[in-house]
Amino acid sequence: MDVRSMVEGYRNELVEKLGRLVSINSVEGTPAPDAPFGEGPRKALQTALAMLEKDGFRTVNLDNYAGYAEMGHGAQLIGIVGHLDVVPARKEDGWDTDPFTMVEKDGVLYGRGVSDDKGAIVASMIAMKVIRDMGIDVNKRVRLIMGTNEETGSKCLAHYVEKEGSVDYGFTPDGDFPGVHGEKGMISAVYRSRKTGIRAIEGGTARNVVCPKCTVSVDRCSFSRKKLEDWFTNNNLEYDIEEGENTVTITVVGVAAHASLPELGTNAISWLMCGLKEAGYQDPFVDFYCTHFGTETDGKSVGAKCSDQYGGLTLNNGVISMKDGVIEGSIDIRFPVTLHSKQIVKMMKEHMEDDGGEIEILSTTEPLFFDPGSPLVKSLLEAYQEVTFDTKTQPMVIGGGTYAKGIDNTIAFGCAFPGKDYRIHNANEFVEIDELLLQAEIYVAAILKLLSL
Numbered sequence: 001m002d003v004r005s006m007v008e009g010y011r012n013e014l015v016e017k018l019g020r021l022v023s024i025n026s027v028e029g030t031p032a033p034d035a036p037f038g039e040g041p042r043k044a045l046q047t048a049l050a051m052l053e054k055d056g057f058r059t060v061n062l063d064n065y066a067g068y069a070e071m072g073h074g075a076q077l078i079g080i081v082g083h084l085d086v087v088p089a090r091k092e093d094g095w096d097t098d099p100f101t102m103v104e105k106d107g108v109l110y111g112r113g114v115s116d117d118k119g120a121i122v123a124s125m126i127a128m129k130v131i132r133d134m135g136i137d138v139n140k141r142v143r144l145i146m147g148t149n150e151e152t153g154s155k156c157l158a159h160y161v162e163k164e165g166s167v168d169y170g171f172t173p174d175g176d177f178p179g180v181h182g183e184k185g186m187i188s189a190v191y192r193s194r195k196t197g198i199r200a201i202e203g204g205t206a207r208n209v210v211c212p213k214c215t216v217s218v219d220r221c222s223f224s225r226k227k228l229e230d231w232f233t234n235n236n237l238e239y240d241i242e243e244g245e246n247t248v249t250i251t252v253v254g255v256a257a258h259a260s261l262p263e264l265g266t267n268a269i270s271w272l273m274c275g276l277k278e279a280g281y282q283d284p285f286v287d288f289y290c291t292h293f294g295t296e297t298d299g300k301s302v303g304a305k306c307s308d309q310y311g312g313l314t315l316n317n318g319v320i321s322m323k324d325g326v327i328e329g330s331i332d333i334r335f336p337v338t339l340h341s342k343q344i345v346k347m348m349k350e351h352m353e354d355d356g357g358e359i360e361i362l363s364t365t366e367p368l369f370f371d372p373g374s375p376l377v378k379s380l381l382e383a384y385q386e387v388t389f390d391t392k393t394q395p396m397v398i399g400g401g402t403y404a405k406g407i408d409n410t411i412a413f414g415c416a417f418p419g420k421d422y423r424i425h426n427a428n429e430f431v432e433i434d435e436l437l438l439q440a441e442i443y444v445a446a447i448l449k450l451l452s453l
């Protein structure tokens with residue numbers, strides 16, 4: 001029998017298993033003894049391990065941080081690394097169905113985690129079974145590693161690596177096909193005001209999201225209302241201006257986007273600050289903001305603009321707030337995969353402060369980079385091409401981070417097919433059953449390629 005038919009034979013089982021995992025709300029909860037990320041993630045892990053054990057695989061639970069199921073023999077280890085935790089979902093956030101009850105409609109499954117990443121895990125489970133059904137000599141150990149804290153810090157994977165070490169070849173089905181050979185480095189920083197006349201400011205939802213809404217209060221008659229309104233109108237921005245007794249409160253609505261693709265959003269903080277300056281508002285902090293960030297997303301004014309053959313640096317101003325008269329805001333920088341954070345920090349050196357404000361770097365994460373010609377990247381690409389016949393789409397570089405940064409010799413591979421948006425982290429997350437089966441088929445091909453390395 002060919003692999004496609006073998007995978008197809010598991011169609012009902014795949015849907016049934018995924019439904020069971022989706023029904024467990026595995027959003028990070030309150031830690032408890034023996035449940036480091038709360039009850040939900042623990043239950044999801046125990047349930048998945050029980051499924052794999054029942055299917056006859058050797059399973060190990062690493063203190064409810066992570067667990068794995070293994071087949072094969074030999075010294076070398078192939079890892080498939082997925083996660084069972086999910087991001088929050090509430091019906092009132094726009095879901096048409098209960099996010100924790102998987103629903104099928106016309107061959108499409110809906111529910112939190114059906115794609116990210118429970119769907120990918122179940123597709124990997126089926127791939128393991130198909131490899132076993134083939135009756136071949138599995139000359140390396142093949143391990144399905146499942147973490148429970150990917151969305152909120154990946155402490156699960158750190159625990160896994162501490163206990164079990166890395167793998168010889170690995171992929172994490174938590175990104176894109178036909179593979180992610182580079183993940184940009186990250187710099188996390190904050191800016192603070194030194195001198196400002198702003199009375200209050202509040203904006204943003206998270207540091208890794210382009211600020212979708214910002215509200216500021218300033219003294220009356222401190223700027224030209226006409227010029228400010230012209231600025232908002234000319235730039236197609238939704239806004240509101242409310243005159244109080246002594247202050248004016250201005251709200252601007254932007255467009256949210258992920259911090260790794262800030263050019264896709266409209267930053268409410270940036271357009272508000274630049275609008276105030278344009279309207280004649282005199283303030284050291286507003287000047288600081290406009291001369292260091294403006295409305296750019298490439299870090300130019302802060303000295304950080306750079307790129308390599310795989311893409312450029314991005315900078316996002318996510319959240320802003322004020323406490324005890326000091327404004328503080330977040331900076332999320334994603335820098336090119338062939339550079340080191342030290343180079344970026346050095347470039348920013350001359351731009352870290354002035355009378356109105358200062359920048360402080362909080363943490364840096366180096367990029368992940370595999371040469372597109374390396375055996376791992378090439379093997380996975382070939383597996384994808386042999387199954388899909390798509391020879392056009394090439395391995396890519398992304399600004400986001402995956403498990404691949406936390407375990408050696410691993411890249412993201414799947415589970416998203418090119419050009420598809422499964423609404424992960426959003427309402428009505430979905431996946432087609434046929435795509436899950438195709439994923440499983442690709443993972444089978446990938447494991448076979450890696451076994452032959």
Ligand SMILES: [Zn+2]
Binds near residue numbers: 083116117150174
């Ligand atoms: Zn994920």
